[in-house]
Each structure stands twice: as C-alpha cells, then as structure tokens.
Amino acid sequence: MFGTSGIRGRVGEEVTCDLALDVGRALATEGSDRVVVGRDARESGRMLADAAVAGLRECGADAIHLGAVATPTLARSVGWRDADAGLMVTASHNPAPDNGLKLWNPSGQAFDESQREAIARRVREGEFDLAAWDELGAVGEWDGATERHADALVEAVGTVGVAARGDAAGPDRRTDSGATTESGDLSIVVDVGNGVGGVAADALHRLGHDVQTLNAQPDGSFPARPSEPTAENCRTLCSVVAATDADLGIAHDGDADRMRAVTADGEFVSGDVLLALFAREAASEGQRVAAPVDTSLAVADLLEPRGVSVSRTRVGDVYVAERATDPDVAFGGEPSGAWIWPDETLCPDGPLAACRLAELVAARGPLAELVGAVETYPLRRGSVETDRKEEVMARVGERVVAEYERVDTLDGVRVEGEDGWFLIRASGTEPLVRVTAEARRDDRADDLFAEASTLVEST
CATH class of the missing domain: 3.40.120.10 (Alpha-D-Glucose-1,6-Bisphosphate, subunit A, domain 3)
Structure with a gap:
C-alpha cells in the first residue's frame, strides 16, 4: 500500500475516499489522538482530506485542518501544534490525475517502515476502534501554519x-x-x-x-x-x-x-x-x-x-x-x-x-x-515502463547476482566496476524500473547504461 513516499496512485482507482477514511481510522486506532491534516492544490485533495478527517474523528482523534499548505509546512506543524501525527494529502511531483497520503511524526520525519506497516495492516484487515457517539473526535482549523x-x-x-x-x-x-x-x-x-x-x-x-x-x-x-x-x-x-x-x-x-x-x-x-x-x-x-x-x-x-x-x-x-x-x-x-x-x-x-x-x-x-568548481562525471539516467516491475526486478536480480562480482542489493541491484557503476531499481511511486549509470568517460557511461537497460528490457 505504501511506496517510498507514502501512498500514491490514480484518484478513483488506487486512491479513493474509502482509502483515506480507513487511513484516518487506522491512524487514530494506532494511538494518534491529535492529528494535523493538510493538502496540496489538487481538487481531489479536498474530498480526500475530508474523508481522512472523518476517519480520525470516528475513532476518537481530534483533527486540526490546515487547508492547502506545503508538505514541509504540514510536517513542521505536527510539532508546533503538539500533535501526535500529521497526514498530508498529496501526490507531490506526480501528474495531476494522481493523489496520495503521507504520514508524519512530531520530529518532522515521515512514518518509518514499521509505522507504515501497522497502518497498512489495519486497513487491510479493517481493524479499527470506532468511538462511541459521545466520544467522537473534534475538528478545528489553523490558518497560521x-x-x-x-x-x-x-x-x-x-x-x-x-x-x-x-x-x-x-x-x-x-x-x-x-x-x-x-x-x-x-x-x-x-x-x-x-x-x-x-x-x-x-x-x-x-x-x-x-x-x-x-x-x-x-x-x-x-x-x-x-x-x-x-x-x-x-x-x-x-x-x-x-x-x-x-x-x-x-x-x-x-x-x-x-x-x-x-x-x-x-x-x-x-x-x-x-x-x-x-x-x-x-x-x-x-x-x-x-x-x-x-x-x-x-x-x-x-x-x-x-x-x-x-x-x-x-x-x-x-x-x-x-x-x-x-x-x-x-x-x-x-x-x-x-x-x-x-x-x-x-x-x-x-x-x-x-x-x-x-x-x-x-x-x-x-x-x-x-x-x-564541482568535478562531475558522465551520468546517465532513464527508465523502462512496466506494470510488472516486481517480477522484472526479481529476474534481473537473479541474473545480475549470477553474472557480476561486485553487486550491492541495498536497493535494487548496483554493479560496481573499476571505471564506473550501474544501478537497476524499481520506482517506489510509479510503474517504472529506473536505470542509472556513471563512469569516468562518456563512452563507458553509455556502454554501462546500455548494458543495464538491456538487462531490464530483455527480462
């Protein structure tokens, strides 16, 4: 459900009011009693933010609505308003048809992997602590963020x-x-x-x-x-x-x-x-x-x-x-x-x-x-569009580990050479496999990029 930058996808398909409602419910059930909520300029953000606020209140959490604000404004506001969490409705740099949700801690740090998984599990299982009629959360606004x-x-x-x-x-x-x-x-x-x-x-x-x-x-x-x-x-x-x-x-x-x-x-x-x-x-x-x-x-x-x-x-x-x-x-x-x-x-x-x-x-x-004054080297970046990025990466990973010596699998597969490197990894937010290559010479960077791209395209 969560990618590297929160939840993102096409509005009405992957991202719906039902999802926003459940994320709000899950956030409150996980113990966030006071949550600041904001959105970017996308029109769909209004309804998604309203749905998230409804979910928060339904499980007893208070919501502070900031309206349309920058993501760093929302993230900083968690601490400023002594809140337990922040919920930003945004798809960041994604195209206009997309939207999403990203969750923040009082430190300004986005939810980590364990926190994201706790929210995702409650959404998958529908496991929420709904409040009684007289224990619903309150909602307020803050226009000074x-x-x-x-x-x-x-x-x-x-x-x-x-x-x-x-x-x-x-x-x-x-x-x-x-x-x-x-x-x-x-x-x-x-x-x-x-x-x-x-x-x-x-x-x-x-x-x-x-x-x-x-x-x-x-x-x-x-x-x-x-x-x-x-x-x-x-x-x-x-x-x-x-x-x-x-x-x-x-x-x-x-x-x-x-x-x-x-x-x-x-x-x-x-x-x-x-x-x-x-x-x-x-x-x-x-x-x-x-x-x-x-x-x-x-x-x-x-x-x-x-x-x-x-x-x-x-x-x-x-x-x-x-x-x-x-x-x-x-x-x-x-x-x-x-x-x-x-x-x-x-x-x-x-x-x-x-x-x-x-x-x-x-x-x-x-x-x-x-x-x-900064010395730079030939760097190539590109991507291959695919709706099978997990499958593609699994197969590419097997080939790379078998065929190359110096392989780093921290994120995707990165191959180190004496005169350059290439990286193949799945995008965390889009249906793409990204390819990056760098070398000390232009021709070598081109060769490494072509080599890595071929590995993806032939899989």
Missing part, C-alpha cells in the same frame, strides 16, 4: 546569512548576470509550479532578496508545467532567468518538498551538484552525509578531502531521513531535489533549501561559479 513556516525559515537562515554575506561579499558584489547587488541581496525568480510552495517566495523576500514569481497561482491541474521540477519542465524558468538580471532561479514541485535551481545564465543545475554544494556547507570533518545509492561519485569526491563521508541509503526521502537521525549525519539529500537539514527538520523542505541556496550564493559568489 504557512506564516509560522516562513518565520522558521527566516530564523534559520537570516542571522547566519547576513553575517556570511558581510564576510564574503562586503557592501557590494557583482552577480553572474552582471548586476550589482547591495549587501549581497539577490534577484531571484521562484517558479512555484502552480503548487503550494509560495512560502519560499515570502521567506526570500523577508530575507531581503528581490523576488519575482512564476506560476504562483495554486492549481492542481498544473496548467503551466508538469509538477516535477525537471530540466525539461523548467525551460520557461531557465529562459526567464537568462533573459533578465536575475541572479538565481528556484523551482518547486506541487507540494514544495523538492527544490531545483537555475544559474543566472539559465543553466538548470544537476541535482547531484546541488547535493554536493549543500553537503559541503553543512558537514564538517568526521561527519557524514546521507545520500541514496543512485547519487553521483562527484559528491563523495568533493567531500572526501574535507574528511566527510557519504552514507548511502535506499532511494526515497524517508530512508535518507532515517539515516539523518544518526547524530553524526549533518545533511541528507537526493539528486531528485529533496534536501534535509536534520538540525531544522527531518522533512525535505524545499523552501528551506531555496533560502539556504540564496544565502550560499550571496556569501560565496555566483551559482555558476560554484557549480563549475
């Missing part, structure tokens, strides 16, 4: 950021667009993607930056671009940033748990490079950075001379967050755009990442220069 999130972002970044700007830049500095900014303040274009991540623009403005927005009107049909902030989907942002005096472009997905970036000349920045830059700033000698098995070698190569190691996890922000609970892990991230600073929250917080990146650029110089 987004403002509280913006306050938290300014508090987390503002003081440090201003000091860093003064040390690094002096009173004036020149951006990679050629424009001069005062006290390091930047001109930033934020592509909200018709989602609920407008809190990023608000926080950046309050931090002293000149902010322009694209696609800022929430609309769950995502009329301007698909929800996922990929290079292809963010071409308009790239064009706008390149054609103006902007220093930086920011893009979010529909629920703003992801953040991607664009340099002043309109270059869409690799997620692996962003991960490397964030990790280098966050971690000190002797600490670790959590990153999934499909992360580029460029991250480890940048961090190793600083005495920082990479701790590899399964793909999925929930697994990165679990590793980030270790006391020596200073940062966790995924190349897809999920960034976790455990000293702030264990939820991927796209608006926090936007603010941290802006402060990094203001303090260290143009993003293009920072990106250019």
Whole structure:
C-alpha cells in the first residue's frame, strides 16, 4: 500500500475516499489522538482530506485542518501544534490525475517502515476502534501554519546569512548576470509550479532578496508545467532567468518538498551538484552525509578531502531521513531535489533549501561559479515502463547476482566496476524500473547504461 513516499496512485482507482477514511481510522486506532491534516492544490485533495478527517474523528482523534499548505509546512506543524501525527494529502511531483497520503511524526520525519506497516495492516484487515457517539473526535482549523513556516525559515537562515554575506561579499558584489547587488541581496525568480510552495517566495523576500514569481497561482491541474521540477519542465524558468538580471532561479514541485535551481545564465543545475554544494556547507570533518545509492561519485569526491563521508541509503526521502537521525549525519539529500537539514527538520523542505541556496550564493559568489568548481562525471539516467516491475526486478536480480562480482542489493541491484557503476531499481511511486549509470568517460557511461537497460528490457 505504501511506496517510498507514502501512498500514491490514480484518484478513483488506487486512491479513493474509502482509502483515506480507513487511513484516518487506522491512524487514530494506532494511538494518534491529535492529528494535523493538510493538502496540496489538487481538487481531489479536498474530498480526500475530508474523508481522512472523518476517519480520525470516528475513532476518537481530534483533527486540526490546515487547508492547502506545503508538505514541509504540514510536517513542521505536527510539532508546533503538539500533535501526535500529521497526514498530508498529496501526490507531490506526480501528474495531476494522481493523489496520495503521507504520514508524519512530531520530529518532522515521515512514518518509518514499521509505522507504515501497522497502518497498512489495519486497513487491510479493517481493524479499527470506532468511538462511541459521545466520544467522537473534534475538528478545528489553523490558518497560521504557512506564516509560522516562513518565520522558521527566516530564523534559520537570516542571522547566519547576513553575517556570511558581510564576510564574503562586503557592501557590494557583482552577480553572474552582471548586476550589482547591495549587501549581497539577490534577484531571484521562484517558479512555484502552480503548487503550494509560495512560502519560499515570502521567506526570500523577508530575507531581503528581490523576488519575482512564476506560476504562483495554486492549481492542481498544473496548467503551466508538469509538477516535477525537471530540466525539461523548467525551460520557461531557465529562459526567464537568462533573459533578465536575475541572479538565481528556484523551482518547486506541487507540494514544495523538492527544490531545483537555475544559474543566472539559465543553466538548470544537476541535482547531484546541488547535493554536493549543500553537503559541503553543512558537514564538517568526521561527519557524514546521507545520500541514496543512485547519487553521483562527484559528491563523495568533493567531500572526501574535507574528511566527510557519504552514507548511502535506499532511494526515497524517508530512508535518507532515517539515516539523518544518526547524530553524526549533518545533511541528507537526493539528486531528485529533496534536501534535509536534520538540525531544522527531518522533512525535505524545499523552501528551506531555496533560502539556504540564496544565502550560499550571496556569501560565496555566483551559482555558476560554484557549480563549475564541482568535478562531475558522465551520468546517465532513464527508465523502462512496466506494470510488472516486481517480477522484472526479481529476474534481473537473479541474473545480475549470477553474472557480476561486485553487486550491492541495498536497493535494487548496483554493479560496481573499476571505471564506473550501474544501478537497476524499481520506482517506489510509479510503474517504472529506473536505470542509472556513471563512469569516468562518456563512452563507458553509455556502454554501462546500455548494458543495464538491456538487462531490464530483455527480462
């Protein structure tokens, strides 16, 4: 029932009001007496959130409805409102016909595997503790969650950021667009993607930056671009940033748990490079950075001379967050755009990442220069669509273990070679088998990617 990022699927098929009702019932029966509930901009989210609230109340739990908010806003609100859990109705970066549900702990960490299985078991078996008529849960609303999130972002970044700007830049500095900014303040274009991540623009403005927005009107049909902030989907942002005096472009997905970036000349920045830059700033000698098995070698190569190691996890922000609970892990991230600073929250917080990146650029110089200083290698990513991904992976796994020597099965199958590696794994949210390959040379990366793709397609 749960994938790597909660429950997701097509509305009216995999995701229904019956399911949302039962998840609410299960959450309350498992002991959550007070639950904050939110949703993204998808129209189906209204009915699914109402159904989940009904299930919570039916089993005696109180619900606090936040309305349409970013996922990191909801996750942070669990602790802010002294709740036992959070329930977010969102399909994140998935297409408009989809929706889903994701559950959160007071720490901001998503439910772990044992918690998810407990909910799934109760839903499968219909095992709920329904309350008596006079013991039903209450429901209330809180419209201050987004403002509280913006306050938290300014508090987390503002003081440090201003000091860093003064040390690094002096009173004036020149951006990679050629424009001069005062006290390091930047001109930033934020592509909200018709989602609920407008809190990023608000926080950046309050931090002293000149902010322009694209696609800022929430609309769950995502009329301007698909929800996922990929290079292809963010071409308009790239064009706008390149054609103006902007220093930086920011893009979010529909629920703003992801953040991607664009340099002043309109270059869409690799997620692996962003991960490397964030990790280098966050971690000190002797600490670790959590990153999934499909992360580029460029991250480890940048961090190793600083005495920082990479701790590899399964793909999925929930697994990165679990590793980030270790006391020596200073940062966790995924190349897809999920960034976790455990000293702030264990939820991927796209608006926090936007603010941290802006402060990094203001303090260290143009993003293009920072990106250019990270040595990268040929990396190939693709996917094969299939409705038999579990069967395909089982057969591929058997072949790979039999035919190759250095195989890691932490998540899918990863084959290590002297001059590169490839990874084959099933998507946790879509009917896809994903293929990744990296090598020191272009031709070798192409060969490894073709080799891995053939293994999937011929199975």
